[in-house]
Amino acid sequence: MTAAPGARPVRRYDPQRADRIIDAALDVIAEHGVPNTTHRLIAAAADVPLGSLTYHFASLEELRARAFTRHAARMAEAYEAHFRDVRDADDVVEAVTALVHGDAGADPRDRAIAYELYLAALRDPGLRSVTESWMRRSRGVLERFVDPTTTRGVDALIEGLVMHRILSTDPVSRDQTREIIARAVRPAAPPRTGA
Amino acid sequence: MTAAPGARPVRRYDPQRADRIIDAALDVIAEHGVPNTTHRLIAAAADVPLGSLTYHFASLEELRARAFTRHAARMAEAYEAHFRDVRDADDVVEAVTALVHGDAGADPRDRAIAYELYLAALRDPGLRSVTESWMRRSRGVLERFVDPTTTRGVDALIEGLVMHRILSTDPVSRDQTREIIARAVRPAAPPRTGA
Amino acid sequence: MTAAPGARPVRRYDPQRADRIIDAALDVIAEHGVPNTTHRLIAAAADVPLGSLTYHFASLEELRARAFTRHAARMAEAYEAHFRDVRDADDVVEAVTALVHGDAGADPRDRAIAYELYLAALRDPGLRSVTESWMRRSRGVLERFVDPTTTRGVDALIEGLVMHRILSTDPVSRDQTREIIARAVRPAAPPRTGA
Amino acid sequence: MTAAPGARPVRRYDPQRADRIIDAALDVIAEHGVPNTTHRLIAAAADVPLGSLTYHFASLEELRARAFTRHAARMAEAYEAHFRDVRDADDVVEAVTALVHGDAGADPRDRAIAYELYLAALRDPGLRSVTESWMRRSRGVLERFVDPTTTRGVDALIEGLVMHRILSTDPVSRDQTREIIARAVRPAAPPRTGA
DNA sequence: AATGAATGAGTATTCATTCAT
DNA sequence: TATGAATGAATACTCATTCAT
Numbered sequence A, B, C, D: 001m002t003a004a005p006g007a008r009p010v011r012r013y014d015p016q017r018a019d020r021i022i023d024a025a026l027d028v029i030a031e032h033g034v035p036n037t038t039h040r041l042i043a044a045a046a047d048v049p050l051g052s053l054t055y056h057f058a059s060l061e062e063l064r065a066r067a068f069t070r071h072a073a074r075m076a077e078a079y080e081a082h083f084r085d086v087r088d089a090d091d092v093v094e095a096v097t098a099l100v101h102g103d104a105g106a107d108p109r110d111r112a113i114a115y116e117l118y119l120a121a122l123r124d125p126g127l128r129s130v131t132e133s134w135m136r137r138s139r140g141v142l143e144r145f146v147d148p149t150t151t152r153g154v155d156a157l158i159e160g161l162v163m164h165r166i167l168s169t170d171p172v173s174r175d176q177t178r179e180i181i182a183r184a185v186r187p188a189a190p191p192r193t194g195a
Numbered sequence E: 001a002a003t004g005a006a007t008g009a010g011t012a013t014t015c016a017t018t019c020a021t
Numbered sequence F: 001t002a003t004g005a006a007t008g009a010a011t012a013c014t015c016a017t018t019c020a021t
Helices: A017-032 A039-046 A050-056 A060-082 A089-100 A108-123 A125-143 A148-167 A174-184 B017-032 B039-046 B050-056 B060-082 B089-100 B108-123 B125-143 B148-167 B174-184 C017-032 C039-046 C050-056 C060-082 C089-100 C108-123 C125-143 C148-167 C174-184 D017-032 D039-046 D050-056 D060-082 D089-100 D108-123 D125-143 D148-167 D174-184
Strands: none
Touching: A017 A039, A017 A050, A017 A060, A017 A108, A039 A050, A060 A089, A060 A108, A060 A125, A089 A148, A089 A174, A108 A125, A108 A148, A108 B108, A108 B148, A125 A148, A125 B148, A148 A174, A148 B108, A148 B125, A148 B148, A148 B174, A174 B148, A174 B174, B017 B039, B017 B050, B017 B060, B017 B108, B039 B050, B050 B060, B060 B089, B060 B108, B060 B125, B089 B148, B089 B174, B108 B125, B108 B148, B125 B148, B148 B174, C017 C039, C017 C050, C017 C060, C017 C108, C039 C050, C060 C089, C060 C108, C060 C125, C089 C148, C089 C174, C108 C125, C108 C148, C108 D108, C108 D148, C125 C148, C125 D148, C148 C174, C148 D108, C148 D125, C148 D148, C148 D174, C174 D148, C174 D174, D017 D039, D017 D050, D017 D060, D017 D108, D039 D050, D050 D060, D060 D089, D060 D108, D060 D125, D089 D148, D089 D174, D108 D125, D108 D148, D125 D148, D148 D174
């Protein structure tokens, strides 16, 4: 049964479709959480037929992994961009404070997805490489300005402060945040430049 | 039609059953995560028939909430016990370091459940009271030794360090942890004693 | 474990309990329909423990039958009472008109139960005796005033008019009803009194 | 792991399946009543797998509504066909008598379904439109021959006579029925023809 | 005599995945 | 290449009934 001559088949050849599906999956994860992320919900969000998902992705698990991978990469890029103009430890304090208070890059939606990823990675070793890559990149950014131990401390602080901000009804003030960060930051020895 | 001789599967009257079911639910959450926590899995873990769950708990959601509530209470008690002999800010550094490295009270299982709770609370406002009560109690402990801002910092640090420890293959050493905590801790003004 | 001396056992000896349960069953049937009439709902409506139902009634089916039987008896009594002062065919027209328009005895609740009974009887032969007894009594009333054929007609008319009144958004007016009834009524030959 | 030789239970692609399911649902309602009309029973009657029902119909309620809608439409068509050759009020008496005695169109199965529909509509407002449409069409037929009040009377009479015929062990004779109908029928004023 | 705990069979529904077209 | 129909396994939940106490 061929299409009538002249009739344009509806949305054939759609090379970005797989991409759109991945973004839709992220939307669904953000809004409904991993447990409620189903083929049907993603298909509806992406406005593609159900069969399209299993055509492009062998399983839901694979699609989820691809979505998390993309999300982690974007988070890392935004993170790096956020620190692009940072020059010294003082700048770090300001940058991190802004980060925690959501003034930069990552909004609650992004953080929610990140926590979904963390928890999923806890049980699915296949996702560990995603979280590890993300953690390595975010630490890599901080290590340009502070020593490794400080990096670990600041990194953990960001994690904990953001999580508590999301969950708590009694949030930390911006000044408190800055004070907390400032105590944790100790500048790295300046890289030796050629004499 | 009598039962096969020797087979006597009856186990009527079991007053602690509801309790056992709650603990079984925690086991299942710890091992399989909230999304995979089904009536069937819990029933199997508790070694009770399926119908028993819905008899004692109106819904899976309710059972989950009860389980998380119990877990948070136990965590808080362990937390308080862990700080029972702490006297000053120096002790706090040691106590928190031990906490992060799992030498006290909470093992990975407990932390995994806690993160499941956090994520669940993110989407289920009914669980917020559980997380808030837990957070209030853990902060209350710290505030006996350090000022409020320091409390917030140390609290966030514990959260972030533990999460990164669980997820990372490249863990922070105990000395690093101690150093990181030490920077964050600033003693509270001593309570004025008489005379 | 006997009760402490002086402690009055809670609601022991309650001879009307079976009665109360039957009435509660009728309430539940009226409000929720036969398909949703469960032990639990009835127990709650009667404010008795669940076990009490199966203690007093061997099965739900039996309880339902008892409830329908009582309802039919009450309907018949109300019906007979409604015609107590009727003297001749003209009175019948007024009495039936009032009946159809709900001015007497049977309210929508009662009619709903009656239709539930009809439908249940269609499939449960055990309930046929209940519907037949009810029909015989209601016809018996009419036969005191009109001939058998007229009785059948008026009886059917009541049934149909009431059902359409309940279901229709475009009801028949009282005058129309009276007119319709009047056409159907033909007085019985007066019983011969001793010459 | 290949299927046993000869066993080939596949029956993919079945474009009329939704239709067949609706008819099977009507069979089940007729035979078992609405309360016992389950997915499983309908699936068995239609000889399709269980999942097929929920694929084609979002809920059992929707399937039931679709089935009742189809049944009412068929009833109305049969009703209209039954009166196609009726010319005057006398014909109406004969036609209605035949209707009540099941000599035309609607058999007991159809009537049983109709009463199931009535009762269901009593509690589910979503079904009211179905009963109302059916009632409007059946009255529309009668109004071609008799005045509106007579229509209401005859309509109610049919309803009541059929219901009593179904439920009673002591049925009305055909002659009685004719007599009862005849009293109710009063011809409409003839439509004025030109000249 | 009375009851609340217990349970297995059953209910509607969801959904990842398969596959004929 | 693409998809919508199809399905079986699983899910949460209901409930009549049983029975130890």
